[in-house]
Amino acid sequence: xxxxxxxxxxxxxxxxxxxxxxxxxxxxxxxxxxxxxxxxxxxxxxxxxxxxxxxxxxxxxxxxxxxxxxxxxxxxxxxxxxxxxxxxxxxxxxxxxxxxxxxxxxxxxxxxxxxxxxxxxxxxxxxxxxxxxxxxxxxxxxxxxxxxxxxxxxxxxxxxxxxxxxxxxxxxxxxxxxxxxx
Numbered sequence: 001x002x003x004x005x006x007x008x009x010x011x012x013x014x015x016x017x018x019x020x021x022x023x024x025x026x027x028x029x030x031x032x033x034x035x036x037x038x039x040x041x042x043x044x045x046x047x048x049x050x051x052x053x054x055x056x057x058x059x060x061x062x063x064x065x066x067x068x069x070x071x072x073x074x075x076x077x078x079x080x081x082x083x084x085x086x087x088x089x090x091x092x093x094x095x096x097x098x099x100x101x102x103x104x105x106x107x108x109x110x111x112x113x114x115x116x117x118x119x120x121x122x123x124x125x126x127x128x129x130x131x132x133x134x135x136x137x138x139x140x141x142x143x144x145x146x147x148x149x150x151x152x153x154x155x156x157x158x159x160x161x162x163x164x165x166x167x168x169x170x171x172x173x174x175x176x177x178x179x180x181x182x
Contacts, residue, residue, distance in 0.1 A: 011058050014066055015049055022048060022070055025147040029074060039081055048073045064148075064156035071146020078145070079123045086120065125178035129171065136171040139164055 015022070026044040039047070051073040052058060058066055122144070130137035135157070142148045142156065150168070154161040 011053050011055065014058060014061065015052065018063065018066060018070070019045070021067065025067070025071065026074060028147045029078070029145060039078070044074060044077060047077045051077070064152055067146060067148060067152070068142055068156050071142050071148065075123070075141055075145035078119060082119045121179055122175070125175045128178050129174055132174070133171075136167050136174065139167045140171045140175065143168060 022045050023041055026048070027041040030039065030041060030044060048070055052069060055069065058069060061069070126137055126140055129140065138157065139153055142153045143150075148156070150161050150164050153159075154164045157164065159167075
């Protein structure tokens with residue numbers, strides 16, 4: 001947890017106030033797909049802090065708005081991490097070598113690749129959905145990446161909870177269609 005002293009900013013105070021909740025959100029997001037990320041809960045929250053600390057508009061942000069910013073930052077961090085790991089698997093800056101298929105066939109399948117592919121596929125589908133209906137994409141981002149409840153999302157978006165639930169159902173169907181296309 002962040003130490004509070006005379007050198008901290010108002011955003012630091014907000015972050016300190018919501019730290020336990022941010023840890024809960026990060027933990028649920030990282031472990032929803034069975035783990036497999038090279039990032040743990042504390043590291044994700046700390047990365048989130050680094051991205052949020054210079055956003056001046058968060059000083060006066062209420063809890064739902066602050067958590068919405070945090071969920072967007074967590075999504076960005078996770079997607080960036082997965083992209084980086086997938087790029088390294090495709091070669092990255094590694095020297096090319098001849099493949100010995102006998103060795104490759106004897107290695108068990110990488111279980112983490114499925115979770116990473118899912119994150120990338122969901123992010124891509126979510127980006128497509130954002131172009132079609134930004135509100136639906138926002139509901140998915142807050143629910144899936146932010147771990148927020150329907151009530152919290154409704155409060156943040158200024159919508160009825162029932163509307164948010166309908167948006168969630170509609171977004172899931174649209175995302176499923178987009179994911180099946182890929």
